[in-house]
Amino acid sequence: xxxxxxxxxxxxxxxxxxxxxxxxxxxxxxxxxxxxxxxxxxxxxxxxxxxxxxxxxxxxxxxxxxxxxxxxxxxxxxxxxxxxxxxxxxxxxxxxxxxxxxxxxxxxxxxxxxxxxxxxxxxxxxxxxxxxx
Numbered sequence: 001x002x003x004x005x006x007x008x009x010x011x012x013x014x015x016x017x018x019x020x021x022x023x024x025x026x027x028x029x030x031x032x033x034x035x036x037x038x039x040x041x042x043x044x045x046x047x048x049x050x051x052x053x054x055x056x057x058x059x060x061x062x063x064x065x066x067x068x069x070x071x072x073x074x075x076x077x078x079x080x081x082x083x084x085x086x087x088x089x090x091x092x093x094x095x096x097x098x099x100x101x102x103x104x105x106x107x108x109x110x111x112x113x114x115x116x117x118x119x120x121x122x123x124x125x126x127x128x129x130x131x132x133x
Contacts, residue, residue: 020045030083030116031069037123038070046071050078052106054098066095068108077107083116 021035024047031047038045048067055064068078080096082089089112096110111119 028081028083030081033120034070034079034081034111034116037119038072040123043075044073046073052099052103054095054102064095064098066099068099075107077109080108080110081116082110083113085113 021032021039024032024035026032026035026047035045035047048069049071051065051067053062053065055062057063068080070079070081071077072079080092082092084092093110096108099106099108
């Protein structure tokens, strides 16, 4: 087998099938698409790495928690995707609001359905005539 010299690969993007998203299990297909876009642009990410307690029971045990979908170390922020219809995201918004109250030093960005669709439409080759699939 011929090995490719590392200097030849410097600055080149890897095919998404060779990136971490191809090997990760996700709770929802939209998370895989988002992770693949991050991979294509060379943005390092971690999937659901931390769970934040939001409410505790009388005995001190955690009764409600929030685990954002992605941690982006380079940007020092968490990203939460919500592809549900806007009128159904009230519960998730409440969790994000509570997290911001308890952990104001931690950046959390919510990507709503309309923003997610815009992002995918801009980057999905099959939706753009004249580009190779």
